[in-house]
Amino acid sequence: RARTWCAGLALWVCGSQGRSYRFMSPHGHGSDDDEAAVTAISNEEWCSWLHAELRACPAYATHGALLDECCAIAARWRTRFWGRKALWNRMRRGSRLAKELAEAAPVLERARLEAQSVKLEGGARVVVIDLCSGFGYMAMFLSELLPPDKVERIVLVDKAWARHGVERRPHHIDPAHISDPGWPIRLSTSHADLKTPSDRRSLLRAFLSRGCPAMLLGVHLCGTLSLRAVDLFNDSPSFFFLGLKPCCLPPAFFAQRGDVFGSANGHCFAAKAVAVAGKWQRGKWVGGASRQELQRKFAVWVDNLSRCVECDVEGGGGEGGEEAGGAGRGVVAVEQHRVQSLWLLNDFIFCSRPWAALAPRSATSAAHAAGPEASGTLAAVPAPNRSNGAGVSEARRAAVVANFDEARREAKRARRAGRRGDAERAAAERRRAAREGR
Ligand SMILES: C[S@@+](CC[C@H](N)C(=O)[O-])C[C@H]1O[C@@H](n2cnc3c(N)ncnc32)[C@H](O)[C@@H]1O
Structure with missing residues (x-):
């Protein structure tokens, strides 16, 4: 042939x-x-x-x-x-089916292993949440690959589905293939805008309020959508697995206004470290950032996202862990799987942790719903409300950005120094010391 x-x-x-x-x-x-x-x-x-x-x-x-x-x-x-x-x-x-299937393969593979190996008690069955599902290929394959005796349903979440009870408009995805009765594991759609906190809370309330075991998956989540996926995972101890494939980097305006990104576990980082100008157009990168900058920032982005993931279960490992329904620590890992011919976007974040049969924290604690500031995780004076929703205090935000700027200046100095001879380097150091009044 x-x-x-x-x-x-x-x-x-x-x-x-x-x-x-x-x-x-x-x-x-x-x-x-x-x-x-x-x-x-x-x-x-x-x-x-x-x-x-x-x-x-x-x-x-x-x-x-x-x-x-x-x-x-x-x-x-x-x-x-x-x-x-x-x-x-x-x-x-x-070829869309083949392309999307191939790019989701590592998540499909891991999700199946996790579903097969999870220990369930009292007739509990797993709910799978597929964030930003789009048309839904990954969920459709999961319906055929996961064990139906252990998995109750797969929920496809996207803002492009019509809300239930609302007439579908032309910009909505037609769910005829999803509502077909022939799927081995039931598929259902859920409209949610992941950038809206109330939509995220409603999503968790609707499917996880009784603390049923759950897996959270998201493939090709652009910009801050990946952070929102991590927020959902952190919010609900009944998620025992996260499979995330981040996509585009956050846009430059987050850096321009001096934002930080972070999560409820207290980790935060400067938006400048990861935000870029430019965008993907038909598989090609168009815009300001060079390939080198993209590659470097993508690695920083994925690393920081993984640090935002809470992999210890509430009460886990300590007293009360067993009673809370979960025990011990989980593990989070960044894995590289070459799934696209592109030179980027081959990083996956996986987290496995014990299942704790608890309702989402945002559903049970008003303080948690209001963010880490209110729950006392971070220092007191709140920053202006920024769309990344990390809830970091103004003082901490300023410090994180200042540290990042200083580290960047230091790296630049080191690069310059590396290119100079010894004498020139000593002279530059003297000039710098004089400038700084040392
Ligand atoms: C790049 S596609 C990913 C689709 C699919 N997961 C895949 O791998 O091909 C991004 C999807 O995210 C959805 N999306 C974009 N912004 C969203 C938001 N704020 N909340 C929920 N879904 C969103 C879009 O409607 C689109 O279906």
Whole structure:
């Protein structure tokens, strides 16, 4: 078999049978014209096409067995939804299915292991929350991969779903594929804007108020959405697993107004350390920040996000831990899995911790709902209300930003000094000492 490219369309030449089929560009999203060719092929042929797409993804090298399994699952979907052409067209959408599946593979793999190994008591079953689900491929695959005897439901959370009881508008995602009754584990949608604190609280109240065991997943969460995912995880001790794949860095305005980012566990860092100018456009980075700056800041971003994660369960390890339903410490790790051909965005944050059958803290404590300042985690005078919601005091914010500025100046001096000879370095040091009145 050979594959050639022509004017944005992939031509798949089935050499052995002397037939050729036209498929969409892997960078496009398909059109009705393409569908004529696609519908002409058999399930087996479609499956081999999908398989070839997956084999071409960088994730195949490390997650090949899982992707093969998912390929067989997707082939079953084709049979299942075949009679509903418009719906199937939305589901298969060119190479999008293959791309999103491959990029979510490490989260799918870990989520399955966690669900299989979690110890449940008293008939408790797991709820899975898929943040910023988009169309919902990851949840759909999870429904087929997770053990149905242990997992009760998977909730797809996105601001693009219509609110329940509200008529769906054109900008909302059509949930017809999600509400289909054939999923092995029940799927449901939930509208929530993760940047709105009351939406986050309502989300936890709706699904975790009784402290049922839960896993929190989020793939391709842009900017501060990743921080909001960490906030949710920290807020609810009944989450025993976090699988997060951060996406774009926060935009430059956070740095311009001197923000800090942080979480209720007290960790915070300067927005300047991670915010960048520019944006992704069709898989290409357009804007101010250089590739080097992006790479450096992305590593800092992921590292700080992971430090914001609370992996010790309330009462864990100490007295009362057992009674609280959980015990001991968890573990948080940043893992690199090459899932995209891009030079960036291959970092995953995973946290496993014991399950504590407790309601979300924000549902039980007004002080916690008001942020770490009010709960006494951080120092007293509150900073102006900033959208990152870390609740850091003004004094601490100023200190964190000043420390960052000083560290950056020091690093610059060290770089310059490294380029100079000994004599020049000594002279520069004398000038600096004189300037600073030493
Ligand atoms: C890059 S897509 C990720 C979709 C999917 N997880 C994936 O991996 O392909 C980002 C999704 O986040 C959703 N989103 C953006 N801002 C949001 C917010 N403030 N609250 C909830 N969802 C949001 C968008 O509607 C979109 O579906």
